[in-house]
Amino acid sequence: MSTNLTRTRRYVLAARPATTTGPIEDGVLRYEDDAPVPPIEDGQVLVKVEWLSLDVATRGWMNDVRNYLPPSPLGGAMRALGSGIVTGSRHKDFAVGDRVSGLVGWQEDAVVHGSTLSKVPDGVPLQAALHVLGISGQTAWLGLHDIGQPEPDETVVVTAAAGAVGSIAVQLAVAAGARVVGVAGTPQKCAFVRELGAVGCVNYREQDVAAAIAELAPDRVDVLFDNVGGAILDALLPHMAVNARVVLCGAVSRYDKSRGPVPLYNWFHLLPNRVRMEGFIYMDHKDRFAEIEADLLPRVRRGELRCQEHILDGLKAAPEGIQVLLSGSNNGKVLIRLGSD
Amino acid sequence: MSTNLTRTRRYVLAARPATTTGPIEDGVLRYEDDAPVPPIEDGQVLVKVEWLSLDVATRGWMNDVRNYLPPSPLGGAMRALGSGIVTGSRHKDFAVGDRVSGLVGWQEDAVVHGSTLSKVPDGVPLQAALHVLGISGQTAWLGLHDIGQPEPDETVVVTAAAGAVGSIAVQLAVAAGARVVGVAGTPQKCAFVRELGAVGCVNYREQDVAAAIAELAPDRVDVLFDNVGGAILDALLPHMAVNARVVLCGAVSRYDKSRGPVPLYNWFHLLPNRVRMEGFIYMDHKDRFAEIEADLLPRVRRGELRCQEHILDGLKAAPEGIQVLLSGSNNGKVLIRLGSD
Numbered sequence: 001m002s003t004n005l006t007r008t009r010r011y012v013l014a015a016r017p018a019t020t021t022g023p024i025e026d027g028v029l030r031y032e033d034d035a036p037v038p039p040i041e042d043g044q045v046l047v048k049v050e051w052l053s054l055d056v057a058t059r060g061w062m063n064d065v066r067n068y069l070p071p072s073p074l075g076g077a078m079r080a081l082g083s084g085i086v087t088g089s090r091h092k093d094f095a096v097g098d099r100v101s102g103l104v105g106w107q108e109d110a111v112v113h114g115s116t117l118s119k120v121p122d123g124v125p126l127q128a129a130l131h132v133l134g135i136s137g138q139t140a141w142l143g144l145h146d147i148g149q150p151e152p153d154e155t156v157v158v159t160a161a162a163g164a165v166g167s168i169a170v171q172l173a174v175a176a177g178a179r180v181v182g183v184a185g186t187p188q189k190c191a192f193v194r195e196l197g198a199v200g201c202v203n204y205r206e207q208d209v210a211a212a213i214a215e216l217a218p219d220r221v222d223v224l225f226d227n228v229g230g231a232i233l234d235a236l237l238p239h240m241a242v243n244a245r246v247v248l249c250g251a252v253s254r255y256d257k258s259r260g261p262v263p264l265y266n267w268f269h270l271l272p273n274r275v276r277m278e279g280f281i282y283m284d285h286k287d288r289f290a291e292i293e294a295d296l297l298p299r300v301r302r303g304e305l306r307c308q309e310h311i312l313d314g315l316k317a318a319p320e321g322i323q324v325l326l327s328g329s330n331n332g333k334v335l336i337r338l339g340s341d
Numbered sequence: 342m343s344t345n346l347t348r349t350r351r352y353v354l355a356a357r358p359a360t361t362t363g364p365i366e367d368g369v370l371r372y373e374d375d376a377p378v379p380p381i382e383d384g385q386v387l388v389k390v391e392w393l394s395l396d397v398a399t400r401g402w403m404n405d406v407r408n409y410l411p412p413s414p415l416g417g418a419m420r421a422l423g424s425g426i427v428t429g430s431r432h433k434d435f436a437v438g439d440r441v442s443g444l445v446g447w448q449e450d451a452v453v454h455g456s457t458l459s460k461v462p463d464g465v466p467l468q469a470a471l472h473v474l475g476i477s478g479q480t481a482w483l484g485l486h487d488i489g490q491p492e493p494d495e496t497v498v499v500t501a502a503a504g505a506v507g508s509i510a511v512q513l514a515v516a517a518g519a520r521v522v523g524v525a526g527t528p529q530k531c532a533f534v535r536e537l538g539a540v541g542c543v544n545y546r547e548q549d550v551a552a553a554i555a556e557l558a559p560d561r562v563d564v565l566f567d568n569v570g571g572a573i574l575d576a577l578l579p580h581m582a583v584n585a586r587v588v589l590c591g592a593v594s595r596y597d598k599s600r601g602p603v604p605l606y607n608w609f610h611l612l613p614n615r616v617r618m619e620g621f622i623y624m625d626h627k628d629r630f631a632e633i634e635a636d637l638l639p640r641v642r643r644g645e646l647r648c649q650e651h652i653l654d655g656l657k658a659a660p661e662g663i664q665v666l667l668s669g670s671n672n673g674k675v676l677i678r679l680g681s682d
Contacts, residue, residue, distance in 0.1 A: 248612045263604030271589045271620035279612035
């Protein structure tokens with residue numbers, strides 16, 4: 001099956017940014033409003049992209065640094081996760097009209113190999129495949145259950161607790177019977193975190209994090225699910241319980257270089273308290289995604305897993321979306337809604 | 342069985358130090374050359390102490406801080422591990438002449454409960470129960486095998502590699518088939534580390550640790566067995582391989598407060614490289630000691646596990662020994678040989 005579509009709009013990665021973190025310069029991304037759509041080759045699928053996921057990883061892919069994936073290639077559409085509708089297919093598993101997600105890139109129409117796509121389950125909005133049932137949900141599940149391993153009645157602290165990953169981690173920890181405390185940056189975010197079932201939420205912009213956690217977690221912290229690193233992580237380390245686990249899920253504090261490197265003074269507390277601190281990358285665990293989705297899907301369908309969506313309209317908003325994400329001024333998952341500009 | 346001994350020499354912990362780390366003031370320890378030996382009660386054993394073990398933990402026990410043991414009580418002999426000969430016993434498992442080790446304290450004759458003592462195996466020197474077959478060997482074994490888990494041909498870096506724990510960790514890692522690189526503070530210490538089977542040793546006082554490790558471990562570091570923390574740990578973190586393990590065994594860099602707190606700037610590298618960093622305390626694992634001793638004993642008897650001994654003579658040298666240990670100017674295990682002054 002094929003289509004007559006030959007032109008689309010896209011953002012091409014035209015040059016590497018001057019620095020590996022922080023704002024990107026003019027010229028790194030080139031907007032093209034009349035880019036060619038290549039013919040669909042055997043095994044490939046044409047997707048009309050409806051939603052793009054903006055993630056901290058997106059900024060990393062711009063750099064000439066191999067991380068868990070090679071850099072996003074120069075001259076091609078900027079790499080990104082997204083979801084949409086199949087409009088042409090030469091892959092046996094996909095037909096026109098199928099709802100799919102995958103690494104479609106910053107473009108309105110993407111030709112990708114069918115093996116890189118997943119179908120979005122019935123009864124689930126397309127954009128949920130980018131958060132609760134996608135990278136955010138998988139990340140929260142893996143970090144919380146594989147590394148954090150909270151037991152019922154243990155205390156779990158989640159930082160950036162109103163964010164896409166953080167808010168799902170809060171809900172999964174509450175569902176696991178833990179006592180959950182969030183850390184977030186505004187009263188509105190903290191109110192949302194409490195709505196999700198947290199017993200408390202520290203506003204790090206207005207409160208002393210260490211003092212507030214000492215009050216909210218008097219028996220100390222068994223699991224820290226950390227999305228920010230830096231000063232907040234440092235403030236929490238002395239409050240970890242014996243045999244506690246620190247899940248290093250993200251380090252937003254590091255992505256804006258203008259703040260400078262924020263060191264950990266309190267690393268030493270890991271030793272007498274026998275704390276395990278562990279970093280992880282969700283893409284290492286692709287073989288687990290089906291199992292995790294099977295656990296998450298019924299909860300998503302029942303409306304038990306919520307995620308705030310910070311929606312920007314139109315492909316042209318994508319670069320701005322990255323800055324919003326890295327500055328922490330977003331409310332929840334940053335999504336680009338295509339076709340609406 | 343009993344004895345007529347009624348007087349001994351000891352160091353009493355007379356006051357808590359003003360600070361929790363660093364040198365101790367006059368008046369913290371009180372030397373008594375005519376202290377009473379209490380009568381041996383049912384279940385107790387009288388030990389003529391021949392060797393005392395000086396450990397980083399010893400300094401910690403002086404503080405009014407519960408760590409993995411409560412503080413050493415004021416007014417009693419300063420807590421310490423030691424080994425010696427049974428000279429009186431009211432415990433069925435011990436007889437006069439038995440060679441034993443345990444928490445005997447800073448005194449020449451100790452009355453302790455038999456349940457707190459272990460017998461020193463035949464064919465093993467009394468002081469070996471304080472290093473290769475005691476706290477140092479157990480610590481190295483637990484940290485290396487339980488947390489570090491080196492595979493054959495993986496690269497293992499050991500800091501303070503000429504020290505009591507470090508040198509045993511080097512030998513155990515070599516025996517496990519790993520490629521071992523040491524970090525130590527003098528050319529003599531480095532020569533000793535290479536003798537133990539390390540392929541290289543970085544002298545951190547003369548070399549740039551990061552550059553030297555990049556050269557000695559071009560495929561990066563799979564296991565870091567760290568005894569020092571601070572700047573050396575920080576220099577090594579960017580060189581950890583994907584899925585590497587950092588064993589936080591000690592933090593000598595933290596014990597001398599005059600140097601000030603040394604932060605970790607490179608904590609962020611734990612995340613993209615999925616590194617696990619974990620603290621542990623050997624005393625948590627008492628249920629494993631018999632199994633570990635069974636593994637170590639034949640190697641000790643065959644002379645395969647060596648440990649340099651830094652011997653100070655006479656009980657009066659014990660406070661000096663603590664300073665030697667914390668300053669890092671010792672060569673190997675710091676021991677006090679009693680009865681020789």
